[in-house]
Amino acid sequence: MDDIITLDYGSGGKKTARLIEEKILPRLDNPALRALGDGAIVSLGGPLCFSTDSFVVSPLFFPGGDIGKLAVCGTVNDVAMCGGEPKVLSCSLIIEEGLPIETLERVLDSMQHACERAGVEIVTGDTKVVERGRGDALYINTAGLGPLRYPGLSPAAIHEGDAVLLSGTMGDHGTAVMLARSAMAQSDIESDCAPLHRLVARIMETGAAVRVLRDPTRGGVATTLNEFIEGTSLGIELVEETLPVAPAVRSACDMLGLDPLYCANEGKLLCVVAPEDAARVLEAMHSTDEGRNAAQIGTVSARFPGKLTLQTPLGGRRILQKLTGAQLPRIC
Numbered sequence: 001m002d003d004i005i006t007l008d009y010g011s012g013g014k015k016t017a018r019l020i021e022e023k024i025l026p027r028l029d030n031p032a033l034r035a036l037g038d039g040a041i042v043s044l045g046g047p048l049c050f051s052t053d054s055f056v057v058s059p060l061f062f063p064g065g066d067i068g069k070l071a072v073c074g075t076v077n078d079v080a081m082c083g084g085e086p087k088v089l090s091c092s093l094i095i096e097e098g099l100p101i102e103t104l105e106r107v108l109d110s111m112q113h114a115c116e117r118a119g120v121e122i123v124t125g126d127t128k129v130v131e132r133g134r135g136d137a138l139y140i141n142t143a144g145l146g147p148l149r150y151p152g153l154s155p156a157a158i159h160e161g162d163a164v165l166l167s168g169t170m171g172d173h174g175t176a177v178m179l180a181r182s183a184m185a186q187s188d189i190e191s192d193c194a195p196l197h198r199l200v201a202r203i204m205e206t207g208a209a210v211r212v213l214r215d216p217t218r219g220g221v222a223t224t225l226n227e228f229i230e231g232t233s234l235g236i237e238l239v240e241e242t243l244p245v246a247p248a249v250r251s252a253c254d255m256l257g258l259d260p261l262y263c264a265n266e267g268k269l270l271c272v273v274a275p276e277d278a279a280r281v282l283e284a285m286h287s288t289d290e291g292r293n294a295a296q297i298g299t300v301s302a303r304f305p306g307k308l309t310l311q312t313p314l315g316g317r318r319i320l321q322k323l324t325g326a327q328l329p330r331i332c
Contacts, residue, residue, distance in 0.1 A: 005099040010129025019127060023101065027108040032088070032123035042088050042123060044147050049084025051075060052143035057332055060107065060137055062180040064190030067140055068107035070266060070332060072114035073195050075144040077215045080197035081269065083150035086118065090143040091125040096135035107138065118195040150204050155228040157211040163278035164236055164298040165271040167199060167291045168192065169244045170221055171263030175252045177331045189248050192267030199269065199290040206284045208277035214270050217332055219323040222261040224270055225308050226322045235304035239311050242297050262323045264331045272300065
């Protein structure tokens with residue numbers, strides 16, 4: 001094969017077949033994918049959760065992850081937040097002419113490693129190549145499918161008095177990508193990119209009255225919580241001192257003019273639960289690697305309908321709106 005991707009690899013002819021057979025299939029191999037049909041036949045049974053997402057992160061590789069790991073974990077997490085158990089994924093690659101084959105191999109190897117960690121398989125896919133200058137190295141679209149295990153999760157289920165939990169420190173992914181993109185000083189900050197379906201299962205095993213789950217990706221924690229309550233008679237009150245933020249992330253955000261509440265996360269979840277269940281859900285989360293830094297960060301209240309508010313250490317209160325503009329482009 002050539003050392004770089006050329007338009008021939010997207011023609012549907014011999015070079016496309018070689019790319020799939022020599023580079024893609026050996027790394028993502030399983031019986032369903034091996035058939036190389038236009039789709040996959042899988043047996044799951046019962047109600048299904050289905051999600052799709054596209055990944056356009058720049059740079060392709062960053063501390064703690066890369067576009068391949070991000071694509072797998074992001075789609076696994078989207079299915080899990082719906083109450084599903086992710087089982088199978090699709091993968092479509094949109095490759096820019098000139099991408100080094102070695103780069104594609106690294107991404108595919110990373111995807112397979114992430115699949116093994118998450119216990120899922122990529123069972124169908126597609127490959128396209130666009131002209132040089134018409135893309136940005138590599139875009140990935142993934143879709144995920146799995147049986148519904150935990151029905152009824154929805155913002156509509158939230159009640160006044162419910163506890164708002166966050167599974168760990170905010171802003172790790174967005175800050176790591178920003179630092180990697182800007183080629184700034186070396187930092188120990190790594191993306192939190194990780195599959196969360198096992199953490200979801202651990203939460204649900206407690207038998208708690210879980211109202212809704214969501215991973216706060218683009219727009220961060222503040223934007224996601226606003227989505228829960230906008231247009232309703234309920235609000236959410238956060239307490240600033242309870243918000244978990246790694247010291248290095250806080251320092252980097254101060255330097256870059258970012259707010260961790262609006263920075264992207266790729267390995268954290270928000271969980272709204274009945275107040276009497278909050279302690280045991282936190283205990284369950286703390287027993288896992290993904291939830292070891294979990295904390296209760298707020299409460300659902302009717303005092304400020306449709307508003308997300310933050311109580312400051314000085315006793316003041318400010319309204320947190322959805323993210324306006326692009327604080328950090330191309331983070332997922």
